[in-house]
Amino acid sequence: MIRRILIGTFFLLMLSGCWDNKDINHRALPIAMGISFHQGEYKVYLDIPKVSVNNEGIDVVTANGDSISAAVNKISVNMESQVDLLHLKVIVVDEPFAKLGLEEITSNIIRSRHVSPKTMFVISDEPLDRFFTRINNETDGDGKEIYDFFQKDAGWNPEIAHTPVWKVFRSIHSYTNDVVVPIVKSGESTTIESMGSAILKNGRMVSRLNNEQTLFYNVFDGKSLEGKIEIMGHSTVQIVSSSIKNNGRFENNKPVLDSVLKLNVTILDTSGQTSIKDFQTKLKKLLDHEMDQIFQKMKRANADIFGIGQHFRNELPRTELAQWRSKYLPDARINLDIKTTVRNTGNLKLND
Amino acid sequence: MSKNLQVSTTYILVHLAQIFFIYPIDIMESTDQVHWLPVLFGCLFNLIMIFIYLKGLSYFKDQNIIEILMKKSKFLAWFFLLHALIYMGSMIILTVRGFAEVISITVLSNTPIWVLMLLFLIIPGYITLQGMIGGILRLSVLISALFVVPVVFVILASFQNVDWHYLLPLWTGFSDFKFVTNPSFYMSLFACSGGFLMIGFLPSFTKFKPKAIYWGALALLPAYLISVYVPILTFGEQTARQLQFPYIFVVDTIEINWLMFERINVFLLLGLVAFCMFFISVSLWQILCIIQQGVRNINSNYLIPIILILLFISCLFIPDWDTSVQLLQWSMAFRLYVMVTTPVYLLIIGWLHAKKLKVELNNL
Structure with a gap:
């Protein structure tokens, strides 16, 4: 009997499933990702909060690559910790890319499972370089504004569209459902300024609504x-x-x-x-x-x-x-x- | 003392492990609208087969299927028991391999697959070795008490994003029955094949009323419907069929602000992993029964490790997910064959047996 229990505990300990575990201090957890697409190449921006006692703002790291995962991987290679997209909350794309179509990156996000399907798509009304420099201005805020801006229990307002990735994915394949995604730019007196929303049809931006129209859209949508x-x-x-x-x-x-x-x-x-x-x-x-x-x-x-x-x-x-x-x-x-x-x-x- | 509750919970748990993964996709591939029809038909088929099976068993009081078959023709007994053995073996191999892959896709992407497979074999092996059927039946009550709350919570939460319009149309005409010609429909029947043969092994170990099994089968109907309909109601048919595991993905989209856990999928998966291990230990016990009662009474302490090693080696031979799906398709034809022939044969010999008894009684 004792031998059985010993064998049992031995296997339970050996097979606990904690394999290749990386501790949290060796992980970089970006809260926002920017993606732009230029001549067949993706440029990826990652917004990684600095983890320290007094919340010292945010790091923006960038890399180019033939695919998003290649670019993210490049960042991971060059960083001292492993990039983990599990807690990503916002994906920012620029307008030219949105007009070109988000179909491919949406299905890649859904496929890879590294990014949660609850992540939000956001379109930036200005080039991503400028957007990311300006929203992470050290003088105001802690750098997490982009995260809080779209959270329903924080800074979200009914004038802002709220569309997770899985809804964009649904709109790509669905016969009858299209989506609107928010458009923002870096603001003058606030960090971020809402510029209305974009109508995505089959993952491609085809038109836009202003802030008020977005509110009416939300009203109609319940x-x-x-x-x-x-x-x-x-x-x-x-x-x-x-x-x-x-x-x-x-x-x-x-x-x-x-x-x-x-x-x-x-x-x-x-x-x-x-x-x-x-x-x-x-x-x-x-x-x-x-x-x-x-x-x-x-x-x-x-x-x-x-x-x-x-x-x-x-x-x-x-x-x-x-x-x-x-x-x-x-x-x-x-x-x-x-x-x-x-x-x-x-x-x-x-x-x- | 009859153990109806334990038998019911065992029956339910054994099936729950299998429903939420491939089953929804099979149903969606069998038809592109009116999905409740194939779900209902599958359940009906299952109920009919259970009825025949239980009827056949009822002719022999307190005997399990092995004892019944062995008493009649040895040759036919071997014929059926060999089938049952392959049935159980293939089921365990595919479940272990499939579940390891699912866990790898959904949670532990860095863990080597062989470790996961070993985990799925050793723990059930340990359960079987320690408890045999009495322990397994009691365990079913414990597991349901532990996991029912989180699993039911996740299932209720999965209704968060449903759009009930996707339910329509509920009926479009008799062309809805086209699914019976679709092989995917027959694939979907694997979801009710898990605990099927088990019923025949129980009688000589525990007392239960047929009612217990029927209640279990009935309690599973909502689970079948939910696993198919929640993804359809959330994404729409056209989107849901793109996904590998539609239900698991739906759970990923649930947003609950007040809950401190980001992915509540973990609750569902942990529950399902427990159910799956339970299912494997039940199947392992059946293999043990067949070998010990049908072939030779080998000590379980040696027999279980040998079976586990054989199963583990077979699992290692399956290289990828596509192959396991392919194998599942092939084994399904065989399983259906076993599911139909075993009860029918049992019914026939039961009926003959009863007739003979009657004649003997009259002659006395």
Whole structure:
């Protein structure tokens, strides 16, 4: 019996699975990666926080390579510790690269498993060289702004698109789902400045939305938490909650989506005399107008960022659904019905 | 004392180990919409076979399949037991090899594969050697108590990103039955082949009601559906079929801010590793049974290491993942054959046996 237990413990100790283990102080854990593509060669930037007692900011290391993993490997070779992309949170690409197509790097990220599929794609509105130098300015901040900026429990706002890599991957293969990814640049008074978002169709940037349009996109997509809408020259409201109901149907062989958007808002500021009724019509007009603009943009780009095709899965057979973007989307129409409830008007009454 | 609970949990655990990896892909390849149909059909097939099997066993009170077969024709007994032996052996080899590769792809990319395979053989070997079937059955309750909470938590969390629109269409017409002509559908049946023969080995060691097995099979139905539908609802069919292990990937996309763990996949994988080791030890025990009762009663202390070494060497001969999938495909035809012939043969001899008893009783 004792011999059996001894043999058992021997094997358990020997086969614990801790093989080729590298301790955490011998690993470099980048939080952001920049990728640009120039004449068949990738240039990779890695944002590696310095690990020390008083958080001394960040190291940016770069390398060129024929593929991303080759470039990362080059960095790893030249660094004293091993680069581990496990905790990467943000991948920044420049606009020319995004227009060329992110299809290949997306599938490589998904394939390799070194990068989490929850990593976010971000497009930089300026050359990556400039972007990375400016956001890691030693005088302000600790260098982790790019990380916090997109975290839902930190600096994220409803005006910023939120799209992890796996959603981009889905959009590349899906018949009916496209995505928007945030566009940023280094800011003047803040480290990062949001510049709206880009519409990616099959992994390729085809159009862009501004900050406000991104907010409306998020509202329509059900991610509106605490978004603030400014009604020009009239007032500002905060969305407390929203819900959307969609129903797809065919009318004269053209797809029509009936949407009912219910918004619960509170009033933040007003100018002049106004009534709740007045206010609701103005908000409705604004939303109608903005949504229509986004929708026109989307149809021009032929990219289904709202996943409208999803509501026609029962109506269209699979072979037809495969042609959704080219055959049906250009004729699609949205009947948007907006119902606003002003939940409260703040500390002041609204004078009628 | 009947041990219905232990038998049920054993039956469930043995299958759970296999469902979440290749099964979803097989179902997706068998049809491109209305996936619940092949899932349901697979389960139905399994239930029918279990019914025939249990019916056949019920003719012989408290005897296991080896004793029953040996009492009838020696030649036929050998014929079936040899099949069962190859069935178990191939199953263990492929499970060990496959799981080692899965662990290597998903978590331990630096660890050499032979170490992982050895780990998957030695621990189950140790379990079998220490506990034999009584211990294994009790262990099933312990393992489920330990791992059910994290695994269920991960399964619930995996619904985080589902888009229910992907569920549609639920029915498009009778062309949905085309999957029966697709070999991938028959491949998917491997998910219910794991604990199948086990039922026949139990009766002489433990008392249980057939109800225990049926409940176990029923409890597995949601697991089958979840493993196929969660990836489809999250990614859509077209994207999900690009992935090697769709369900494992879905778990990677879950975002839970308040949890301090970045990849909750680890919880699922650890649970599945435990289930897998449990499954291997059950299969190992069956091989032991066949050899000790059917061939010669060799001391388990020597027999288990010999079997493990043989299995380990066979595992080393499989060079890559493609080969293991290929081998799985080949072995599946054989497994299906064993899954169908064994219960049917048992039913026939059971029925003849009962008839003979009746005649004898009448003559008295």
